[in-house]
Amino acid sequence: MDSQSALVQQIAYLKKEKNAVILVHSYQKPEVQDIGDYVGDSLGLCIEASKTDADRIIFCGVHFMAESAKILNPDKIVVLPDANAGCPMASMADAEGLGKLKSENPGVLVVCYVNSTAEVKAESDICCTSSNAVAVVNSLPKDKRIIFVPDKYLGGYVCEQTGRDMILWPGYCPTHQKILPEYIMEKKRAYPRAVVLAHPECSKETIQLADVVGSTGYMFSYCSESEKQQFIIATENGLLYRLKKFNPGKEFIPASDLAVCPNMKLTTLRSVCRALDRMEPEIDLDPELIRKSYDPIARMLEVTA
């Protein structure tokens, strides 16, 4: 047996022994996606985390995702296999700065993209993911001004879709910024019949060239249900593995080979196996912070239900 198969076997054994569930974001490495009990987008993962009856959660994604799972399951052990798997966009917003912005805009509501720290969530009224951001903003009273934190591109897209004027925090995803409009133009010339799908974390100029805009979960369902055969995918390239695996007859073209999130690729079969064996590195959050950051996530889940 090769070392990869041995690790897969050991992971299956430990998972059963520890009554653990493995949640995997679709930007993870192919071999990590293959051992997931659930593979999906940020919203799907939040929903799975909110209803799991496993005692322990192994979160193959980045820190804010595992943190959200812990906020939803304070009594469970939540483990992020690689402690260095952070999200640079989440690090671009801080609770102190957000508090200051709120005090400068009295009566404002804060919509917080889940790609944020628990401290920033605790300062917010409601969370959203890329798949429900428009619905979340539409659920808020029309007479209220809104601060959208931290992604200025997702926020800008939501402004356009909802007609709401929002104060945008100046954060962004460094990986999606690498998908330049000229790359899309190049791919459109090479594959004139292909449908272009873009994630709303991409810049406005890139989004404008897309036929379809949506979360990774939406892109997956769209491509799986479409009768079209060729798709240009403008998001982190990990999604292409899942698209190809479940749609073997279709062709998926990455918009840019540069769209690789280094943090999402830190998790390996070895680190998952170690995490299951030792139940560390564990997500440890102050109970008061869990209490304050729970409501914005729960409100989001209510809007999505």
Ligand code: 13P
């Ligand atoms: P979704 O999973 O909501 O599509 O978000 C993408 C992302 O960047 C997660 O880090």
Ligand code: SF4
């Ligand atoms: Fe953060 Fe972007 Fe990586 Fe997602 S793809 S984890 S938003 S840096």
